Amino acid sequence: MKLGRDFFENASFDVARELLGCFVVHTTASGKIVGRIVETEAYGDSTDLASHARFGPTQRTKIMFGPAGHLYVYSIYGIFNLTNIICGPDGHPSAVLIRATEIIEGQEAAKTNVSNSKFAKANDKIATGPGKLSLALGIDRSHNGIDITNSDEIYILPRTATDKFDVVSTARIGIEYSKHSKELPWRFYIRNNKFVSKK
DNA sequence: ACATGGATTCGCT
């Protein structure tokens, strides 16, 4: 059973933590690709100076102000797409960035996707980092706005009951410009997991 | 219209 809207309607930092161990499923033309989430980051409203929502709703970010459970995919550095899931009640902008997964199904399709880019390497860690992850899973801006609680193409499955791990929280990556917000401990990852993007 | 810079990644130093 895929995760439903109520799972994503909570605060983004809670959703980010709860998503660890869950599975992203994407059925692509070249096959089904499944990744176990091992690293996430939460982004908030206008008080979070690292969030795209800090300037209010714009053409790009208006999806963040809509209902939870939708995908927010945007391009960065003209090279990569980053995959986020909208959280919180309708009208309150927040999201979780999926930063790293361990590919557990569809390895070959994922590897092919990554090797199509000259800016990412298709080694054994093909979905370790938000740019590579989107590439590997075949997610691009054409998926922006999709409701993953009501889609057969992309959805999230809950973690398995027997999957136990420690959660580490740290400051977020790549947001040095965001003044006091850069210290918020809103990055979460599974301790000692080798697919986490940075130590 | 134009200028700016980014929720990245890799490779070289």
Added chain:
DNA sequence: GCGAATCCATGTT
């Protein structure tokens, strides 16, 4: 630790 690759959303003229 640093620069390059590369494009488009956003803010300014």
